[in-house]
Amino acid sequence: MTRARAAKARGRGTGARRRSSGYRSHVQQFQCTFGSPRGVTVLELVFAMAVAVTAGAMAVASATAAIDEMRTALAARYMAGRIAATRIDALRRGTAVGLRFEAAGDDYMFAAYEDGNGNGVRTAEIRAGVDRAVGPFERLGSTFPGVRFELASGLPDADGSVGTGTDGVRIGSARILTMGEDGTATSGTLYIRGRRGQYAVRVLGVTGRTRMLQYVSGDGTWLSR
Numbered sequence: 001m002t003r004a005r006a007a008k009a010r011g012r013g014t015g016a017r018r019r020s021s022g023y024r025s026h027v028q029q030f031q032c033t034f035g036s037p038r039g040v041t042v043l044e045l046v047f048a049m050a051v052a053v054t055a056g057a058m059a060v061a062s063a064t065a066a067i068d069e070m071r072t073a074l075a076a077r078y079m080a081g082r083i084a085a086t087r088i089d090a091l092r093r094g095t096a097v098g099l100r101f102e103a104a105g106d107d108y109m110f111a112a113y114e115d116g117n118g119n120g121v122r123t124a125e126i127r128a129g130v131d132r133a134v135g136p137f138e139r140l141g142s143t144f145p146g147v148r149f150e151l152a153s154g155l156p157d158a159d160g161s162v163g164t165g166t167d168g169v170r171i172g173s174a175r176i177l178t179m180g181e182d183g184t185a186t187s188g189t190l191y192i193r194g195r196r197g198q199y200a201v202r203v204l205g206v207t208g209r210t211r212m213l214q215y216v217s218g219d220g221t222w223l224s225r
Contacts, residue, residue, distance in 0.1 A: 065196055068146065072194030073214070073225070075144040079190060080201050080210040082138075083177065086112055087208045089134070090179040096120050097134065098178035098186075101169045104139065107148040108169050111137040113176075121178050140192065151191040151198070158189050158200045158213055158222050168192065171203070183208050199225070 083099065090097040093114065098121030101108045113121050116130040125131040140147050149168030156162045157170075171177045171188035178186045187205030191198070198215040200222065213222040 068195045069197040071144050072147055072192060072197030072199055075140050075147040075194070076192045076199035076201055076212055076214075076225075078143070079140070079192060080212050083179075083185075083201070083203060083210050086177075087179040087183065087185065090181050091183060094181050096178050096180050098131075098176045100126065101149070101171065101175040101177070102137075107139065107141060107150075108175075109137045109139045111135055121176050123174050123176070144194075147192060147194045149190060150193040151200075152193055152215075155198060155215060156220075156222075157191075158202060160222075177203060179208055 086097050086099055089112070095118070096115040098113050098115070099110050100113055100121070100123070101110045111133050112135045113126055113131045114134050115121050116125065116132060119125075121131050126133075140149065151157060151164075151166050151168055153166050154162075157164045168191040169175050171186055171190070176186065177188065185203050185205055185208035188203055190201045190203075192201065193199075198217075200213040200215070202211045202213065203209075204211065212225045214225045215222055
């Protein structure tokens with residue numbers, strides 16, 4: 001019995017030493033991984049995280065710029081389509097229909113009016129109720145957030161002239177874009193600006209058709225879209 005107890009005691013001692021040795025092995029492995037030149041240090045982990053965060057921020061900024069450019073382009077195309085629809089409406093009605101632009105803070109709102117007496121759409125007759133509205137007022141910024149009628153300061157206009165101001169609605173002094181029953185239109189240009197993008201919609205008076213332009217900052221020129 002004494003020999004059996006002694007053997008059992010030696011077995012327990014050997015097991016304890018093995019467990020202790022295994023624990024020290026795990027500790028040494030952790031230290032080797034995170035605290036020695038052969039592994040990854042805490043400083044290296046922090047640096048890697050910083051690089052990942054910076055790369056993520058750059059990706060977000062790039063995506064935001066692309067989304068803004070797309071939104072501004074869509075607003076310009078919408079405005080070109082709105083003008084085309086007004087032209088078709090004038091042909092259908094057999095009378096002039098005009099888009100009247102009214103200042104609203106630092107932007108514009110617009111609505112369509114029908115000529116009520118055959119002499120064109122006029123501001124005084126709109127106020128008198130002779131030329132009646134055929135649709136509600138709209139604002140580009142309501143449909144396309146961050147977009148408005150404006151030419152960015154310092155940019156040349158679509159004709160290449162510099163210093164012409166930032167006004168985005170350049171359709172005569174009355175700011176009424178009239179589409180005649182014969183398909184003609186008031187000529188002029190609408191400048192549409194986003195947070196980064198800049199576009200223009202030109203109206204050709206003889207045909208009543210539109211042309212969409214984009215300002216390319218890298219080249220400093222307007223390109224047809």
